[in-house]
Amino acid sequence: xxxxxxxxxxxxxxxxxxxxxxxxxxxxxxxxxxxxxxxxxxxxxxxxxxxxxxxxxxxxxxxxxxxxxxxxxxxxxxxxxxxxxxxxxxxxxxxxxxxxxxxxxxxxxxxxxxxxxxxxxxxxxxxxxxxxxxxxxxxxxxxxxxxxxxxxxxxxxxxxxxxxxxxxxxxxxxxxxxxxxxxxxxxxxxxxxxxxxxxxxxxxxxxxxxxxxxxxxxxxxxxxxxxxxxxxxxxxxxxxxxxxxxxxxxxxxxxxxxxxxxxxxxxxxxxxxxxxxxxxxxxxxxxxxxxxxxxxxxxxxxxxxxxxxxxxxx
Amino acid sequence: xxxxxxxxxxxxxxxxxxxxxxxxxxxxxxxxxxxxxxxxxxxxxxxxxxxxxxxxxxxxxxxxxxxxxxxxxxxxxxxxxxxxxxxxxxxxxxxxxxxxxxxxxxxxxxxxxxxxxxxxxxxxxxxxxxxxxxxxxxxxxxxxxxxxxxxxxxxxxxxxxxxxxxxxxxxxxxxxxxxxxxxxxxxxxxxxxxxxxxxxxxxxxxxxxxxxxxxxxxxxxxxxxxxxxxxxxxxxxxxxxxxxxxxxxxxxxxxxxxxxxxxxxxxxxxxxxxxxxxxxxxxxxxxxxxxxxxxxxxxxxxxxxxxxxxxxxxxxxxxxxxxxxxxxxxxxxxxxxxxxxxxxxxxxxxxxxxxxxxxxxxxxxxxxxxxxxxxxxxxxxxxxxxxxxxxxxxxxxxxxxxxxxxxxxxxxxxxxxxxxxxxxxxxxxxxxxxxxxxxxxxxxxxxxxxxxxxxxxxxxxxxxxxxxxxx
Numbered sequence: 001x002x003x004x005x006x007x008x009x010x011x012x013x014x015x016x017x018x019x020x021x022x023x024x025x026x027x028x029x030x031x032x033x034x035x036x037x038x039x040x041x042x043x044x045x046x047x048x049x050x051x052x053x054x055x056x057x058x059x060x061x062x063x064x065x066x067x068x069x070x071x072x073x074x075x076x077x078x079x080x081x082x083x084x085x086x087x088x089x090x091x092x093x094x095x096x097x098x099x100x101x102x103x104x105x106x107x108x109x110x111x112x113x114x115x116x117x118x119x120x121x122x123x124x125x126x127x128x129x130x131x132x133x134x135x136x137x138x139x140x141x142x143x144x145x146x147x148x149x150x151x152x153x154x155x156x157x158x159x160x161x162x163x164x165x166x167x168x169x170x171x172x173x174x175x176x177x178x179x180x181x182x183x184x185x186x187x188x189x190x191x192x193x194x195x196x197x198x199x200x201x202x203x204x205x206x207x208x209x210x211x212x213x214x215x216x217x218x219x220x221x222x223x224x225x226x227x228x229x230x231x232x233x234x235x236x237x238x239x240x241x242x243x244x245x246x247x248x249x250x251x252x253x254x255x256x257x258x259x260x261x262x263x264x265x266x267x268x269x270x271x272x273x274x275x276x277x278x279x280x281x282x283x284x285x286x287x288x289x290x291x292x293x294x295x296x297x298x299x300x301x302x303x304x305x306x307x308x309x310x311x312x313x314x
Numbered sequence: 315x316x317x318x319x320x321x322x323x324x325x326x327x328x329x330x331x332x333x334x335x336x337x338x339x340x341x342x343x344x345x346x347x348x349x350x351x352x353x354x355x356x357x358x359x360x361x362x363x364x365x366x367x368x369x370x371x372x373x374x375x376x377x378x379x380x381x382x383x384x385x386x387x388x389x390x391x392x393x394x395x396x397x398x399x400x401x402x403x404x405x406x407x408x409x410x411x412x413x414x415x416x417x418x419x420x421x422x423x424x425x426x427x428x429x430x431x432x433x434x435x436x437x438x439x440x441x442x443x444x445x446x447x448x449x450x451x452x453x454x455x456x457x458x459x460x461x462x463x464x465x466x467x468x469x470x471x472x473x474x475x476x477x478x479x480x481x482x483x484x485x486x487x488x489x490x491x492x493x494x495x496x497x498x499x500x501x502x503x504x505x506x507x508x509x510x511x512x513x514x515x516x517x518x519x520x521x522x523x524x525x526x527x528x529x530x531x532x533x534x535x536x537x538x539x540x541x542x543x544x545x546x547x548x549x550x551x552x553x554x555x556x557x558x559x560x561x562x563x564x565x566x567x568x569x570x571x572x573x574x575x576x577x578x579x580x581x582x583x584x585x586x587x588x589x590x591x592x593x594x595x596x597x598x599x600x601x602x603x604x605x606x607x608x609x610x611x612x613x614x615x616x617x618x619x620x621x622x623x624x625x626x627x628x629x630x631x632x633x634x635x636x637x638x639x640x641x642x643x644x645x646x647x648x649x650x651x652x653x654x655x656x657x658x659x660x661x662x663x664x665x666x667x668x669x670x671x672x673x674x675x676x677x678x679x680x681x682x683x684x685x686x687x688x689x690x691x692x693x694x695x696x697x698x699x700x701x702x703x704x705x706x707x708x709x710x711x712x713x714x715x716x717x718x719x720x721x722x723x724x725x726x727x728x729x730x731x732x733x734x735x736x737x738x739x740x741x742x743x744x745x746x747x748x749x750x751x752x753x754x755x756x757x758x759x760x761x762x763x764x765x766x767x768x769x770x771x772x773x774x775x776x777x778x779x780x781x782x783x784x785x
Contacts, residue, residue, distance in 0.1 A: 016678060053406055055545040055603050069605050072546040081410050087402035091338035092331070103327035104411035109320040148407065 004029045004064055004156055004187040005050070011058035012045040012211075019045045021211035022059065027189060027204070029155075032182045034198030034219075035191040036303065037208035043191050044160070046208070050189065051081045051158050064155050080149030084161035084191075086141050088133035094144050095120075095129030098151065105152040119147040123177065139170025146177060157181065159190045163197045175201050195299045207303065209310040222306070223297045230270035231301055234282075235262035235291040242287050253278065256301070264295065327413065328421020332395060333428065341391050342429050345383040349433065352379040353440050361447065373450065376440075377458065383433060384466040385498065392426035393473035393490060396538065400478070405542060415543035419474055419535050426470045434463045458505070464527055465501045469494060471531045475538035500579050507575065519575025522567045526580045529560045533587055537594070546605055550595065551623040554633050557591035560584040561637065565644045588637055595633045596669055597682040600626030600772060604779055611780050621773075627669065627682065628772040631765055634665045645731070652747075653731055655755075660727025663758030667693055667723075670764035697722030701729065720754035723761075727754075 003026035012020040020042040027033045037043045048054035050061055052072040060067060066074040089097065098119065102112045120126055123143045128136065136144060142162060149157060163171050178201045182188060192198050198205060199219045207215035207222070215222050236243055243263050247255040252268035267275065279292055322330050336342045353376060360372035396419065399405040408418055437459060445452040476489045504523065536553045543549075564584035567573045573580070610620030622632035638661040645657035672685035700718040719726045730751070732743030 051406075051410065052546055053409070053544050069546050069603055070608075072544070072605070076410050077412075079410065081407060083403060083406060085403040087404040089331075089335065089402075089404065090398075091335045096331075096334060100327055100331045101407070101411060103323070103330065104408060104413045106412045108323045112323075152411075 002029050003027065005189065006062045007046075007050070007059070008061075009059035010046065010049060010056050010061060012042065012049060012054070013057040019211055020049075020056075023208065023211070023213050024059075025206060025213065025216055027156075027187050029187055030182055030185045031204060032178060032188040032190065032202045034202035034205045035189060035208065036193075036195065036198060036205060038307065041208045042211040043208060047158055047160055047189070047191050051079055052076055053081075077152065078155045080152070080154035080157040082142075082145050082149045082157070082159045082162055084164065086138075086145055088136070088141065090134065092133050093130050094125060094133060094136060094140075097133055097144065098125075098129075098147060101148045102151050107151075115151055115153075119150045122150065122180075123147040124173075137170075138165045139167060139173070142166060142170065142174060143177075146174075150181075155185075155187060157186055157188045159188065161192055162190060163192060163194050171197065195303055199299045207306055209307060212310075214306050214310050219299055223299060223302045229301075229305060230267050230275075231256065231295045231297060232265050232267060232275070233259055233262065233291065233293045233295050234265055234289060235259070237261075237288040237290050242285075243282075246282060246285055246287060250278070250281070262291070266301070270294075326417060326421040326424060328418055329424050329428070332422060332425030336391075336425060336429060341387065341394075345387045346433060346436065349379060349383045350436065353437070357440060357443060357447075373444075376444070377462075380437060380459075380462060384430060384462050385469060385501075388426055388430055388433070388466060389469035389473045389494070390490070391429075392422055392470040393477035395422045395425070395477075396474050396542075397477040397486070400542070409542070409544060414539070415547070416536070416539040418542065419478065419538040423467075423471050423474050423535055426474075427467050430463055430466045430470070434459055461501070461505065465497070468527050468531050468534075469497060471534035471538075472497065475534040475541070478538040478541040480541060500583065503579060504576065516573075516575045518570065518572035522563065522573040522580045523576050525563050526560075526583055529556060529563065530583065530587060532556055533560070533591065537591075546603060548606060548625055549609070550598065550625055551609075551619075553591055554595060554623055557588040557633075557637070558640070560587045561640045564588075565640070568644065569647060592630070592634050592637050592665060593686065595630030596627055596665065597686055598626050598630055599682070600628055600776070607776055607780055626772070626776075627673075628769045628776070631666060631669060631769045635662065638662045638665070649731055656727040656730050659755060659758035660724040663720075663723025663754075663761050664690070664693070666765040667761050669768070670761045673768040674764060693722040694725070697725040701725060717750075717753070720750065720757045723754060723758045726750075730754075 005027040007026070008024050009022045010020055010024070011018065011022050019040075023042075023046065025033075035043055035047070045054065049056050050063070050068065052068045052075055055069055060069075061075075062068070063075040064078045066078065068075045092100075095116075098116045099112070102116050105115075107115050120129065123146055125140075125143055125147055128140055128144070131140075133141070133144070146159075146162070149159075163174055166174060175197070178188060178190070182203070190198065190202060202219070204217060205215060205219050205222055206213060234243060240258065240262050243265075244255045247253045247263065247265055252274075254266040256264040256266050258264075267278065269275075275294070279289065282289055356372055356375045356379060360376075399408065399418075405418070409415060413421075438456075441450075441452060441455045441459060444450050444455060472493050473490055476486050476493065479486060479489075481489070533553060533556045536556060540548060540550055540553060561584065564581045567577050567580045567584075606625045607620065610616050610624045620629065622629055622636045638658050641661055642654040642658040646654035649656075668682075668686040668689040671689050672682055676685060696718045697720075719729065729742045730745075
């Protein structure tokens with residue numbers, strides 16, 4: 001598949017601080033790539049450099065073959081940008097907002113009206129066109145922003161935290177739009193903290209920690225990749241705190257988070273002997289186990305494991 | 315009908331947006347209605363007053379209430395429009411459209427300009443009423459209204475530029491107040507010379523003033539555009555060319571017998587403009603982005619331009635040298651070779667001192683403007699001590715302060731040249747060449763040499779970058 005986005009050796013420094021440390025990746029046409037990382041990992045610097053709003057200290061970014069530094073205007077024509085902070089204009093309706101941006105993208109007369117009508121249709125904004133921007137809900141505003149980013153029919157969409165603050169219905173709707181766009185051949189680069197959302201929306205995940213890429217691949221590969229550690233949901237009859245105390249006392253066991261009547265426990269090994277031994281010790285310790293179920297590894301757990309591994313590395 | 319529906323396509327998208335919002339907002343509508351009401355009230359009251367000095371007060375009242383929306387409310391509205399884009403996170407999506415930073419800033423200003431024009435047109439009937447009431451000459455009033463409109467447009471451009479700057483709200487507010495007051499003082503001084511009887515205005519004087527306003531306006535808008543431009547598109551060449559044009563205007567106004575009127579104001583403002591642009595150039599970062607230098611490579615005739623028009627402080631130093639040479643040439647015509655030498659040393663020594671100190675001792679500090687302010691302040695403070703000591707003729711300790719005077723070369727140069735109006739130290743003006751001049755020359759030369767060493771290093775890096783790109 002043709003790579004629509006190519007990032008080679010991207011470095012971004014702010015004085016003595018190196019926020020992004022020589023990352024490289026490519027995104028093929030029609031793919032949705034989720035960009036994950038803790039705060040300060042270099043996500044925003046990368047995203048802004050890709051959007052031509054910031055300039056790399058070193059390295060090269062090309063969007064559809066156009067270098068973002070050498071030919072920023074050409075690159076911009078192929079980029080749709082949706083920032084995390086939505087800034088509504090005062091005294092302006094949603095319809096006027098789209099009309100204004102269509103003008104700003106250089107559309108005139110009938111062509112402008114046609115483009116606005118197309119994105120209104122795609123994002124289902126028809127009922128909201130006359131509404132003041134300030135009166136839009138978060139979900140409506142996100143759809144409006146997405147519509148604005150699509151006005152010039154870009155090849156690449158850069159979305160920064162697009163699902164943050166959306167209610168469940170709006171999230172489902174947003175995911176549907178993302179998959180529709182990918183099916184139309186758009187390439188999407190989505191930065192987000194909501195891992196479950198990314199897992200469902202994205203074809204590929206890119207994990208960045210301390211300015212370095214620690215994973216580039218599918219969510220399944222990420223979940224499968226992290227060593228031996230397994231997660232087991234344990235439910236008990238009686239006091240669940242006894243389970244936490246048990247986990248604290250055992251080497252290689254960790255209480256991850258509570259569930260009704262028990263805890264999710266992380267075990268350093270997934271071997272049958274090890275798990276059987278742990279279950280026996282629980283019962284012998286007076287814990288009345290009613291359910292001991294090995295879970296499929298969650299993306300959050302894999303993410304935390306990757307972060308831990310990265311922290312251990314010099 | 316279709317033609318009418320698409321008529322707005324001929325306007326800038328920013329103008330269309332701002333006018334739509336402006337009409338629905340309270341600022342313009344409120345200012346408009348309030349001005350009309352107050353002007354009607356002032357004219358009504360003036361009818362009751364007996365002819366004579368009492369009516370003069372109503373004339374003042376009329377123009378005072380015209381001045382508030384034109385010179386205060388609308389320019390501040392323009393500033394709020396651009397500041398709102400920055401603080402509301404709406405600027406970046408805008409800059410990713412086909413609108414350039416210049417078009418965004420110019421659009422904001424044009425929207426305010428159109429509101430200013432609407433207000434001025436709404437005032438015309440009242441000007442005619444004043445004429446029929448026998449209060450004024452209609453041409454005089456119309457000229458005055460034109461002056462108000464012109465200054466309002468200039469103030470709007472300046473406030474837009476300041477609002478776009480990446481400074482704290484407090485600092486931006488302070489700058490708006492300072493620049494606004496300074497421009498208003500110039501305006502009042504202009505009115506004092508022109509308003510009582512328009513015949514006192516000379517063609518040359520008005521022409522130089524119009525050129526000054528045009529240069530200030532364009533420079534302000536260009537500066538505003540540079541403040542919001544993304545790094546990959548930052549290109550200050552036009553702004554620096556405007557500074558050079560301003561210096562040409564200063565030289566013309568300063569030497570032409572045709573343009574003696576408003577000479578002081580025009581020379582002062584053009585020098586302030588050129589100096590401001592020069593300081594901004596010296597504070598620019600020079601990230602190694604080939605696209606920013608590309609326009610200055612690959613063509614032989616562009617080769618020399620890169621050293622003073624390219625982005626970044628290394629070319630900023632070249633630009634400062636060009637500015638200093640231009641001023642030295644002007645000083646040569648008025649003060650001879652010695653005047654040119656003092657002007658050159660004074661300007662270069664003062665402008666490049668922060669560069670020499672900053673780039674040598676704090677090369678990785680990200681705040682060159684702060685370094686410039688601190689170094690310049692210390693330099694001025696030391697020379698001010700010497701200046702006061704020498705002027706007061708106090709004891710030998712104070713006189714020894716003369717050794718400190720060259721530390722701020724421009725102060726030393728002014729003291730030596732004696733530019734009149736109390737600028738300069740009587741004992742130093744026209745004095746024979748002495749040991750202190752050698753100290754001044756050595757200090758200014760040392761500053762220039764250190765700055766040039768840093769510049770050569772920086773250009774080597776840029777040339778390597780461009781050579782790598784070409785390869």
